Amino acid sequence: MARIANAAALAAYRKQQRALRPAERKAIAVCAGTGCKAFGGLEVFEAFRAALDAHGLAKTWDLRATGCHGFCERGPLVLFFPEGRLYQRVKPEDVEEIVTRTLLGGEVLERLLYQDPVTGARHEKEHDIPFYRHQRRLVLAQNGQIDPTSLDDYLVLGGYGGLVKALGMDPAAVVAEVKRAGLRGRGGAGFPTGVKWEICRAAQADQRYVICNADEGDPGAFMDRSVIEGNPHLVLEGMLIGAYAIGASQGHVYIRQEYPLAVERLELALAQARALGLLGQDILGSGFSFDVHVSRGGGAFVCGEESAMIASLEGRRGVPRRRPPYPAAQGLHGKPTNINNVETWATVPIILEKGADWFAAIGTAGSKGTKIFSLVGKVNNTGLVEVPMGITLREIVEVIGGGIPGGKAFKAVQTGGPSGGCLPAEKLDVAVDFDSLVREGAMMGSGGMIVMDEDTCMVDVARYFLGFLKFESCGNCTSCRDGLEQLHALVTDIAEGRATSGTLDLLEELAETIRATSLCALGTTAVNPVQSTLRYFRHEYEAHIRDGRCPAKVCKALIHFSINDKCTGCTLCAKNCPQKCITGERKALHVIDQARCIKCGICRDVCKFAAVDVQ
């Protein structure tokens, strides 16, 4: 592919590519995101390739392995264009039948359609499924349509149009546009992106840097990974626009070591962009030069904090430092540096393309646009969801998420990753935006959303997140390093029945010192899991301490299993018990030896007669 010299040549090239693949052309998009791959998505893709060849359909149907479609719960997903039909949980064995009956016969295979777990209705089109219907997909819009390894796919859908527009504007006008759009950082803090750019641009320097923060470390979160894996050029285009606006000639993507596919896609995208002249010297004849380097993190959660990330990029230990000076004044190698999260960068081309006013019309007064969440936990439809700011938690959990499986009751939703907060049922109507969530003791964070049902113990939840954070603290501040370890020990005491009446006071006192006196946001927000569960579920802590009881029946030290008289003596529990501590004659009441029981709960799970009680 030859280098493209200017905007007119890019438009001509785009036109030429579009002619090769008209919008009405038939296409099959097999999700090859990490979730669907784990379900066998690549085998499905290969089966399609073989079947299309065998039936001589390879020229009439485009076959694409795309990025994540978001509905990971139902993978592997196969989407048919132009009609937008979705088949879910497709197996390689289904492919032959799909080709003969659906592609050739025009028939819809009912069993592969999504069935609503509540109404039982089957939905043929992707956009009719509640999981998708109530989303507003901007950043993820192209994920299910394009092959992430094809720059041409991206260009056909209008890719790099935002860059062309930006290069035609004064850099200051680009900053003003992003400011006017009201975009706030998607990485967690929600700082206004345009303002950040303006400060960095105003700093006097011979060299400026832009960094893409792709060190997505929250347990269960995979928004950034899916965006990079599914649409790497979107992120790159955002960085190009930002670098032009700020006056940076060098960019870095700091990405997790644990994301090999995202790294591969990104490196490929960079090579493609360089070959076409979208990276390098004098981009599209504008005089603007820029290139991007990919750096892989070593696995420390704290390196998602911007000053620690800069230290790591410079080859030092990843430890945050006191700000000011902020990176916008003194960042990488002491030069003004602008750091934005993957999703923030990916939103920028959309703002340039569609305009600040269009973007600002989505969302609430203080939080504009959309936000991607990874919806996980005790919810029917897990996966990636992109929703307009201001949507309620209830809509996400009950409508998009399809409610709680197994008829269980909702207990809490945890937003904002390990340092986020847990909100109870009475807060389900809170609007999802930066300020409302903070007001309620949670936070937007980078977009983790964990749904918990009645079988979840909030003390246990707090203990889990503290365990993660005490391990991931950089270890610099006494308050964070020793404080979190001691906080974890106190919560463990509560969960294991060793706490006394003074434990809760000490817990609260210590949590406040950690929050108030730690250097970076890891420490100051690390106590959120404790403070928010204490705020909304204090009675659970008290039940553990005062009554020696775990209301959700989770904390092993405080529960015991016993067999009631519904037992038919079927011996199933005894056969499955890993400790072999259940005894009893056939057709007679069984008994659990409490001394040897490890409270794994297998007996309760396998019992068909509800004869195992837990107290």
Add this chain to the structure above:
Amino acid sequence: MSIRLWIDDREVLAEPGERILEVAQRQGISIPTLCHHPALPVLGACRVCLVEVQQGKRREITTACNTLVQEGMRVATDTAEVRGHRAMNLELLRARAPEAPAVRELATQLGVARSRFRPPAQNPLPNCILCELCVRACAHLGHHALAAVGRGDKKRIGLPHNRPAEACVGCGSCLSVCPTRCILLKETATTRTIWGQTFELVRCKSCGAPVMTEAQRAHAIRTKQLPEDHDDTCELCKQSAASQRLASVVW
């Protein structure tokens, strides 16, 4: 251009780039700290030098050692909240370093008679408070033989990658800046052992007293292009030789 700020309602002038702790100390206002050394880069590890800072509408508790002074800043060094948080962080450190006199004295001074916490699970160097003064001193002297290793509750101070550090010359500067004196140093008549490595001692050519390690002397001679016989005499003998030379001068 000087910066004007207030510390405990006292108007003070400072230079741009200065930090609250040094400005306060110059004014005779004492702020407790365990991890600060005026000759070494700041780290803000112990979280004891807490002060309350009001800057415009923003009010926060922060560490004085690494916070840059700003125009119009109001600093309070002795509020109830500040004292409470200092005491809590010292209580945490007291659990980590129960035997260290510096921690114990400061804790007692701040009303922490005992720690309600258990000793941390991982504490390979007893009484170390992980302030990294040793690491900073070693790096500042150009050796870089020490490092903070691991993170979170597993952070500790040691030799990089747990291998014998060739860069260590056994100078003992780490111990000389250690606030809890927790670094183990053993000397015999001819050797010094520190961080698990043993060094030969240079003995004074006049009196035989230990001067420094061979490695430290060799390092100094190599890096500063000094004569080969540099530092083969102890400080006392050098002084005594100098005074004898002076005494022999005929006035």
